[in-house]
Amino acid sequence: MRADSIWANIFRLGQRKESLAEILQTIPLFQDLSSKELKTLERVVHIRTYQPDETVFVETEPGAGMYVIRSGHVDVVLRYKSDHPLILAELQAGDFFGEMALLGDTSRSATAVARERAELIGFFHPDLIEIISLYPAMGAKISFGLAKTLAERLRYTNTQLADVSIIRGTHEEPVR
């Protein structure tokens, strides 16, 4: 089962380039970083390879951070092990997911599964803390990018909720 939801990538820009720094630069969190800062980021991130049907992370388990897809496809699935799993999004190279866990102490709200062999770039909470501690200006840029991304996701959710409310006819006037 598939769902058109907030998990669909609203930041997708088109064809991706191959270099690590170039891929990272297209992600809204890292868009404001200089080329020197991107080089620093390259040294901090983790490259992980996943086989087809291998889980990247599991729903309800503690999350450590976000992933950027370098190659391959990843599905974000709700109730993955149940009889009726719900695919929230099908992500491809250049997409990113799990950024909420960068804030720390959150559990995953869905399961991410590699549909085919996928190479992911992982950026995690401890990495962000280290960057904030060592390179405060760079840390501020990433944190601001993260805030902007989450705000964008929230705005998108609000729009979707409003649409659902209108369709169901449950739209109510706000209490003043």
Added chain:
Amino acid sequence: MKNLFGEVPLRVLAFVLLLAALVLAFIAVRVLIVPFVAAMFVVYLFDPGITALQRRGLERGNAFLILLMIALVGITIILMFAPAWLRLEAIGGSSDTLTQSIQTQLTRTERWVDSKFPMLRSVNITRQISARAATVASNFFEELPGLITSFAVNLLLVPFIAYFIIRDGKAIKRRIVRLVPNRYFETSLIMFYRIDQLIGGYLRGRLVECILVGITQTLFMGVANLFVDQPQILLISAVCGITNMIPYLGPVIGTVFGVFLYLSAGLPMSSIYGLVIAAAAAHVMDNIVIAPAVLSYNVDLHPLTVALVLVIGGELLGALGLLIAIPVASSIKVIAQEFYANYQLQVR
């Protein structure tokens, strides 16, 4: 084909070689475990300073070398221009004087006990203890040079190991994390981070506490020096500061060292009382003011666990094992707690 060793099968030879390698590895690890743990202390103690210098563009290894230089120069300046009341002058001590002083003191104590509690007269404490006192005194003086030598060797080895941990530690950690299977990758990353934070906070807290206890004891002994003779203030305070790492027993061990030193130098009892009062005051200050202010994260070990861990540490690694036993046990407890919390979260 007959092998080089006649009838001995090669498999037995390989087994013997493996066994020899394991024994050698154990000896090497045993020898290295104390400086390695001490180096970890140094790493955690220096880490905030290194991070601050790294922010200014310095490489981690160089930042550590600069901070180490500053620390060494600072200690040298303190020792060179130490105020007279710190009493750095050598006090001539011998095991004979120590035995004699203990005997005199015991006789005096026994006489006092006999006068107050005549029914205990038949126990004859002095004769029973004085024989043991002689052994204790000679042991104290026999073990002291060895202890100082091993301390000095470690003192040279620790910064060397610490430098490489600081320079390459992060890269090594990344390599270890890279080997973790995907399924456990995020969990291990979070656990590494939390354990690092908790152990770092705990060890830094304990080290700062020990340094402050040492300084407090120096000041209290300085005050005592105004009234009674208190030589070797800096040495005794340093030992008390270091042994403070051991909970419950640490302050006692440090004070006993000072008392033995004073008894061996044949100093009057007033000096010993002064030392004991200063040590007790420093301990009270530690419990009331220093520890609550410095220890943001305290790993509470049950007194029985402390005793057990100290016995194991002492048995395996001697006097230095006593020092590192508690921090190592506390670190293991933090790791176990983190594993358990993580397991609970996954089960839920």
